[in-house]
Amino acid sequence: RFKAVIFDLDGVITDTAHYHFLAWQRMAERQGVRFDHAFNEQLKGIDRMGSLELILAAAGRQYTAPEKLALADSKNLHYQELITGMTAADLLPGAVAALDAVRAAGLRIGLASVSKNAFTVLDRLGIRAKFDYVVDAALIARGKPDPEIFLKAASELGVAPADCLGVEDAVAGVAAIKAAGMFALGIGLPQVLTQADRVIAGLDQFDLAMLQRLPVSLQN
Numbered sequence: 001r002f003k004a005v006i007f008d009l010d011g012v013i014t015d016t017a018h019y020h021f022l023a024w025q026r027m028a029e030r031q032g033v034r035f036d037h038a039f040n041e042q043l044k045g046i047d048r049m050g051s052l053e054l055i056l057a058a059a060g061r062q063y064t065a066p067e068k069l070a071l072a073d074s075k076n077l078h079y080q081e082l083i084t085g086m087t088a089a090d091l092l093p094g095a096v097a098a099l100d101a102v103r104a105a106g107l108r109i110g111l112a113s114v115s116k117n118a119f120t121v122l123d124r125l126g127i128r129a130k131f132d133y134v135v136d137a138a139l140i141a142r143g144k145p146d147p148e149i150f151l152k153a154a155s156e157l158g159v160a161p162a163d164c165l166g167v168e169d170a171v172a173g174v175a176a177i178k179a180a181g182m183f184a185l186g187i188g189l190p191q192v193l194t195q196a197d198r199v200i201a202g203l204d205q206f207d208l209a210m211l212q213r214l215p216v217s218l219q220n
């Protein structure tokens with residue numbers, strides 16, 4: 001069955017999704033764009049410039065490339081302020097247990113986050129060493145829902161995509177896992193993550209033994 005598990009970071013292992021929300025919200029509202037949780041849902045898993053484009057499309061005016069970069073930088077500085085105090089206490093329930101269960105079962109462990117802050121967040125949480133391979137978002141040309149980041153993780157782990165389980169909280173992330181030809185475990189609500197093969201509320205419900213018993217015909 002599965003030979004590797006590839007995790008998303010934000011919203012799966014830690015609740016940075018909330019900090020991204022706060023930082024985008026302040027930036028958006030300064031541009032006169034109303035930004036609520038429904039809008040934020042569309043941005044989950046989308047890279048920084050892609051998210052910015054979606055927000056500015058609602059602003060009703062054109063922005064130059066330097067203006068866009070300045071807005072993206074200011075959002076990122078605010079986000080970095082918000083995550084300065086992060087520690088292992090910010091790990092979501094069940095996250096470490098899930099990583100340890102995958103390790104104990106002898107599977108490979110990857111991280112596929114499009115966040116350029118992923119290494120910082122992993123270090124603050126104290127879990128970087130738990131991964132066999134962490135994709136460097138700076139090396140990824142196409143963000144989720146493109147499968148590139150999950151395929152890169154699988155190839156670096158030396159595991160065929162069909163033998164990988166991907167774990168994601170975002171609609172775009174689940175789409176990326178499916179486009180990569182992997183089994184998608186959604187974290188969140190089944191009515192939101194409709195493309196996922198299975199959905200659980202959080203990693204505290206992660207049951208590797210059960211997933212390993214799923215018939216291969218159920219996947220991909």
Ligand code: BG6
Pocket residue numbers: 009010017020043044045046047048051076113114115116117118170
């Ligand atoms: C994703 C988040 O993991 O990373 C998005 O779900 C975020 O909300 C994206 O915009 C990019 O993050 P960063 O840290 O590179 O701005």
Ligand code: MG
Pocket residue numbers: 008009010011012044045168169170173
């Ligand atoms: Mg996420």
